[in-house]
Amino acid sequence: MESRIKKLSEQMASGQISCLELTKAYLEAMEKDNQKINAYVRFTPETALETAKRVDRKIASGEPLLPLEGIPMTLKDNISTKGIETTCCSKILTGYVPIYDATVWELLQKQNAVLLGKTNMDEFAMGSSCETSCFGGALNPHDTSRVAGGSSGGVASAVGGNLAVYGLGSDTGGSIRQPASFCGLTGLKPTYGAVSRYGLIAYASSFDQIGPITQNVEDAAIVYDTISVYDEKDSTSRGKVNAPVCESLKNSIKGRKIGIAKEYFNGIRDDVNSAIQNAIKVFESLGAQIVYFDMPSLKYSLPVYYILACAEASSNLGRYDGIRYGYKTAHYADRNEMVCKTRNEGFGKEVKRRILLGTYVLSAGYYDAYYKKAQNLRGELIKAFEDAFQKCDVMLAPTVPMTAFPLNFTAKDAVETYQTDICTVPVNIAGLPAVSIPCGFDTAGLPIGMQLIGNRFCEATILNIAHQYEIATDGQMFRTAEMGVKL
Ligand code: GLN
Numbered sequence: 001m002e003s004r005i006k007k008l009s010e011q012m013a014s015g016q017i018s019c020l021e022l023t024k025a026y027l028e029a030m031e032k033d034n035q036k037i038n039a040y041v042r043f044t045p046e047t048a049l050e051t052a053k054r055v056d057r058k059i060a061s062g063e064p065l066l067p068l069e070g071i072p073m074t075l076k077d078n079i080s081t082k083g084i085e086t087t088c089c090s091k092i093l094t095g096y097v098p099i100y101d102a103t104v105w106e107l108l109q110k111q112n113a114v115l116l117g118k119t120n121m122d123e124f125a126m127g128s129s130c131e132t133s134c135f136g137g138a139l140n141p142h143d144t145s146r147v148a149g150g151s152s153g154g155v156a157s158a159v160g161g162n163l164a165v166y167g168l169g170s171d172t173g174g175s176i177r178q179p180a181s182f183c184g185l186t187g188l189k190p191t192y193g194a195v196s197r198y199g200l201i202a203y204a205s206s207f208d209q210i211g212p213i214t215q216n217v218e219d220a221a222i223v224y225d226t227i228s229v230y231d232e233k234d235s236t237s238r239g240k241v242n243a244p245v246c247e248s249l250k251n252s253i254k255g256r257k258i259g260i261a262k263e264y265f266n267g268i269r270d271d272v273n274s275a276i277q278n279a280i281k282v283f284e285s286l287g288a289q290i291v292y293f294d295m296p297s298l299k300y301s302l303p304v305y306y307i308l309a310c311a312e313a314s315s316n317l318g319r320y321d322g323i324r325y326g327y328k329t330a331h332y333a334d335r336n337e338m339v340c341k342t343r344n345e346g347f348g349k350e351v352k353r354r355i356l357l358g359t360y361v362l363s364a365g366y367y368d369a370y371y372k373k374a375q376n377l378r379g380e381l382i383k384a385f386e387d388a389f390q391k392c393d394v395m396l397a398p399t400v401p402m403t404a405f406p407l408n409f410t411a412k413d414a415v416e417t418y419q420t421d422i423c424t425v426p427v428n429i430a431g432l433p434a435v436s437i438p439c440g441f442d443t444a445g446l447p448i449g450m451q452l453i454g455n456r457f458c459e460a461t462i463l464n465i466a467h468q469y470e471i472a473t474d475g476q477m478f479r480t481a482e483m484g485v486k487l
Contacts, residue, residue, distance in 0.1 A: 001216040001217070001218070001470045001471070001475035001478060002216070002218075002475075003216060003218035003219050003222065004165055004166075004214075004215050004216060004219055005067065005068065005071050005165060005166065005214075005218075005219045005222050005223075006067075006218070006222070008022065008070075008071060008165065008487070009065055009067065009069070009070070009071065012055070012059060012065065012070050013059065013064070013065055015059075017487070018052075018056050018059075019051075019052040019053075019055035019056050019059070019070035019114070020049070020052045020053060020056055022052070022070070022072060022114075022487070023048050023049060023051075023052035023070075023072055023114050023116075024049075024052075025485050025487065026048075026072040026114075026116055026163065026164065026485055027043070027045050027048060027049075027116065029162065029163055029483075029484045029485045030043060030116060030117065030163050033161060033163060033483045033484055034163060036139070036144060036161075036483060037138060037139040037140075037141050037144060037148070037157045037158075037161050037163075037483070038120060038135070038136060038137065038138050038139055038154075038157070039074075039119055039120060039138045039139075039141075039148070039153075039154045039155075039157035039158035039161060039163055040074070040116070040117040040118065040119055040120065040154065040158060040163070041077055041087070041089060041117075041118055041119065041120050041133075041135045041154065042077070042084070042085060042117050042118040043116065043117040044084055044115050044116065044117050044118070045116075047084070047115050048072065048114050048115055048116050051070075051112050051113070051114045051115070052070065052114055054112055055069055055070035055112050055114070058112070066110075066111045066112070067111065067222050067225075067226065068108060068111040068112075068113050068222065068223065068226055069111050069112045069113075070112060070114060071113060071114060071165050071166070072114045072116050072164055072165055073108070073113050073114065073115065073116065073164050073165055073166050073167055073168075074115070074116050074117055074118065074119045074154075074155060074158050074159075074163075074164040074166075074167040074168075075105060075115065075118055075119065075155075075167065075168050076118070076119055076121050076152050076154065076155050076167065076168060076169045076170055077089055077118040077119060077120065077121055077154070078121060078124070078125055078170060078200060078201040078203075079102045079104060079105060079118075079168060079170070079199065079200055079201075079210065080098040080100060080101060080102040080105070080199035080200070080201065081098060081101060081102070081105055081115070081118065082098055082099060082100055082101045083097060083098075084097065084098075084115075084118065085097050085118075086098050086118065086201070087134075087326075088121065088123060088124045088125070088201050089120060089121050089122065089123050089124075089132075089133035089134050089135055090123045090124055090134055090326075090346065090347065090348065090351065091134045091327055091345070091346050091347075091348070092320045092325070092326050092327045092342070092343070092346030092347055093201075093320070093325060093326040093327070094134075094326055094327050095326055095327070096325050096326040098199070100199065101199060102196075102198060102199025102200055102210075103196035103198040103199055103229075103231045103233060103234070104168055104195060104196060104199070104200075104210050104227045105199065107226060107227055107229060108168075108226065108227070111226060116158075116163070116164055119138070119152075119154030119155045119157070119158050119164075119167060120133050120135055120137065120138040120153055120154025120157070121133060121150070121151045121152055121153060121154055121155075121169075121175075122150040122151035122153070122175075122350070123347075123348045123350065123351050124201070124203055124313070124317065124351055125151040125152075125170055125172055125175055125203040125208075126151065126203065126313070126350050126351055126354055127150045127151050127350055127410065127417075128149065128150045128151070128174070128178060128410060128417055128418075128420055128421060129147040129149065129150045129153065129405055129409065129410045129417070130147060130148055130149065130150040130151065130153025130154065130157075130179070131147065131150070131407070131408070131410060131411070132150075132151075132348055132349075132350045132351070133153075133154075134348065137150075137153060137407070138153040138154040138156070138157035138158075139157060139407075140157065140160070140182060140183060140404045140446075141157055141160040141161035141162075141183060141481035141483060141484075142160065142183065142184065142404075142445065142446060142447065142479070142481050143404070143444070143445075143446060145406060145407060146182075146404040146405065146406055146407065146446065147182065147404055147405050147406075147407060147409070147410075148160070148179055148182060148183055148404070149178045149179030149180075149181065149182035149183065149400075149404060150175060150178065150179060151169075151170075151172075151175040151179075152167075152169025152170065152171070152175045152176055152179050152187075152213065153179050154167075155167035155168070155169040155179070155213045156169070156179035156180055156182065156183040156185055156187070156213050157179075157183065159183070159185055159213050159214065159215060160183035160184060160185055160215075160481055161481050161483050161484045162480065162481065162483060162484025162485045162486065163483075163484045163485070165214075165215075165219070166212055166213065166214045166215075166219055166220075166223055167212070167213050168210055168211070168212055168213075168223070168227070169187070169210070169211065169212075169213050170200055170203075170208055170209065170210050170211075171187075171189035171208075171209055171210075171211055171424075171428065172203050172204050172207045172208045172209075172309060172428060173204075173207060173305050173309060173421050173424060173425040173428050174189075174399075174400075174421050174423075174424025174425060174428070176188065176189050176211045176212075176213060176436075177189055177399050177424050177434060177435075177436035177449070177451055178399060178400050178420075178421070178424055178436075179213070180213050180399075180436045180449065181399035181400050181436045181438070181447065181448070181449025181451075182400070182403065182404040182446075182447065182449075183404075183447065184438045184447030184449075184477075184478060184479060185213055185214065185215060185438070185478075186212075186213070186214045186215070186216055186217050186219070186220045186435065186436070186437050186438075186466070187211070187212070187213045187214075187220075187435065187436045188211045188212055188220045188224055188433070188434075188435045188459070188463070189209055189211050189427065189428070189433060189434050189435070190209055190210075190211045190224060190228060190433050190459060191209075191238075191431060191432060191433040191454075191456050191457050191458075191459065192206075192207075192209055192236065192428075192431030192432075193236050193237055193238035193239075193431070194209070194224075194228045194238060194239065194240065194241075194433070194457065194459065195209060195210045195211065195224075195227050195228050196210075196227075196229070196230075196231035196233065196234040196237050196239075197209070197210065197234050197236065197237075198231055198233040198234045198237075202312075202316040203309070203312075203313055203316065204308065204309035204310075204312035204313055204316070205312055205316065206308070206312060207305075207308070207309060207312070207428040207429070209428075210227065211224070212224060212227075215478060215480075216470065216475075216478065217249070217435070217437060217463055217466045217467040217470050218246070218249060218467060220435065220463065221245045221246045221249055221463050221467070222246060224245055224459060224463075225240070225244045225245055225246055228240040228459075238457075240457075241457040242457055242458075242459075242460060243460065245459050245460040245463050245464075247460075248460045248461075248463075248464045249463060249464055249467045250464075250467075251464050251468075252286075252287070252468075253283070253286050253287065253288050253464065253465050253468045254286065254287030254288070255287060255288070255289065256287075256288045256289070256393050256394070256461075256465060257288070257289050257290075257291050257391070257392040257393050257394075258280075258283055258288050258289070258290050258291070258392060258393070258394055258395070258396050258452075258465070259290075259291050259292075259293060259388055259389075259391055259392030259393075259394070259395045259396070260280075260290060260291070260292050260293075260395065260396055260397075261293060261294065261295035261298060261388065261395065261397070262292065262293075262294060263294065263295050263296065263298040263299065264295075264298065264397035264398060264423055265397075265398070267401055267422070268398050268401045268423075269401055269402045269403075271403075271440075271442045271443070271448065272398050272400075272401060272402060272403070272442075272448050273398070274440075275439045275440030275441075275448040275450070276396070276398055276439060276450050278439070278440065279396070279439045279440075279450055279469065280396070282469055282472050282473060283396075283465070283469065285472065286468055286469075286472055288465070290396075291391055291392050293388065293391055295384050295385075295388060296384075297377070297380050297381050297384045298381070298384070298426055300377045300380070300381065301381065301422065301425050301426045301429060302418060302419065302421065302422055302425060303374065304374045304377045304378055304381065304425075304429055305421070305425040305428065305429055306357070306418055307357075307361050307370050307371060307374040308371070308374050308375070308378065308429075309354075309358075310354045310355075310357040310358035310361065311358040311361050311362050311371055311374075312358070313351075313354050313355065313358050314354070314355045314356075314357075314358025314359045314362065315358070315362075317347075317351065317355055320342075320343065320346065320347075321339045321342065321343070322338055322339055322341075322342030322343075322346075323339075326346070327342060327345070327346045328342050329341035329342045329345055329346075350414070353414065361374075378429055381426060381429050381430055382429070382430045382431075385426075385430045385432060385455075389455040393454075393455075393458075393461055394452050394453060394454050394458075394461055394462050394465055395452070395453040396450060396451070396452055396453075397423055397450070397451050397453060398423050398449070398450055398451070399423060399424065399436040399449035399450060399451045400420060400423060400424070400449065401420060401422060401423065402420070403442045403444075403446040403447065403448055404446050404447075405420075423451070424451075427451075427453055431456065432453055432454060432455065432456060433453070433454045433456075433457070433458065433459045433462060434451045434452065434453040434454065434462065435451060435452050435459075435462050435463060435466050436449045436450065436451045437449065437450065437451075437452070437466045437469065437470065437477070438477040438478055439469075439477055440477060441479075445479075447477075447479070452465055452466055
């Protein structure tokens with residue numbers, strides 16, 4: 001499938017369209033269509049127009065454009081933007097305006113990326129439907145009676161609804177891949193450490209990773225190559241260890257071994273399963289070899305993820321006390337009451353649930369029974385993936401056991417909702433890269449996604465295989481929604 005980023009860049013360079021015209025087209029479409037899908041929680045027209053004019057001056061002077069120069073895009077609202085309110089879609093951060101930029105945003109500004117606005121998300125990235133946002137959830141551009149997914153639901157809704165060319169989300173347990181899958185898009189969760197977390201407001205620091213959501217694989221590769229840079233401001237940063245991923249997209253996948261662990265398919269809806277079986281046939285026709293094996297420790301993934309993520313969240317969210325950031329309660333007798341009331345009024349229900357769970361598993365009496373046990377099992381899962389990658393080059397799995405939920409589906413039962421993360425959390429536990437790409441549609445026409453999982457820092461391999469699948473299926477797995485910019 002053709003890269004949208006490259007196409008728009010070429011049109012700007014050749015004078016077919018100016019960056020200002022392109023940017024205005026997006027801003028106008030946002031005014032008209034954002035109300036249908038609630039993708040954006042904040043528009044940033046001033047910065048967008050200013051950047052667009054700068055890009056046009058550069059084009060006029062005959063200078064060549066950098067890959068992301070002048071391309072209209074969005075950032076999830078947990079990525080810090082200097083001078084632009086950043087709330088994590090939580091009442092507790094209302095009015096918080098960062099005084100510094102996240103490293104990823106700094107890197108994009110060096111390329112004159114055109115920021116259209118900040119996008120909706122589950123509060124503090126905790127959720128799978130975007131509905132825990134204090135602004136109400138983002139809707140699915142293919143069917144607005146369905147959710148866009150979560151937690152980076154706003155990015156997927158904007159990119160799927162043609163209100164941004166691409167966006168950056170964050171993935172702690174699936175938050176890039178799951179909404180990408182629900183909205184029929186490409187979502188890349190990079191290897192832990194490949195992209196700097198500096199300026200990403202923390203949920204669970206040993207899992208969090210920033211990555212792109214795009215309309216096709218090549219766009220994801222272009223964005224990934226730009227943002228995967230070593231950063232001394234993030235102690236877990238490694239940057240890109242191998243060559244730029246764009247260089248290997250066109251490679252043949254003949255002889256590549258694609259591994260399938262049957263545990264990933266337990267409880268998967270039939271239509272999702274058959275879409276993946278069809279994809280397997282496509283991979284075989286391209287000369288790839290499918291290898292099947294068991295990975296029994298995958299069954300521990302969900303409890304391990306929810307214990308460790310909540311434990312880390314309970315610690316990370318301790319900083320919101322009404323003194324340093326955002327919201328502060330209006331009436332209080334003393335400091336203790338101020339902190340308690342601020343946190344009680346400022347955090348939503350799901351965030352409170354996780355702080356309670358996390359505090360419980362870290363408490364003196366239960367630390368060994370829960371936190372320590374989960375850490376040990378994390379080690380086992382890492383080992384299981386290491387063994388798996390002795391047998392194959394990449395692994396193939398569903399992204400989500402189903403397609404986009406109807407609205408309010410997740411209000412019923414928290415544990416039932418957590419269970420829908422079953423296929424996405426394992427790679428976060430092991431720190432591995434994975435990309436979700438569309439691979440079919442259900443009977444209602446909603447997109448189905450599959451993920452290709454790679455070994456550490458093997459983004460090039462998963463993106464190469466994903467891109468070759470896209471070519472072999474002639475871009476038929478991507479359908480554009482009936483809204484937004486048509487250019
Ligand atoms: N749905 C998962 C959770 O609620 C993943 C969220 C994420 O990746 N930020 O924890």
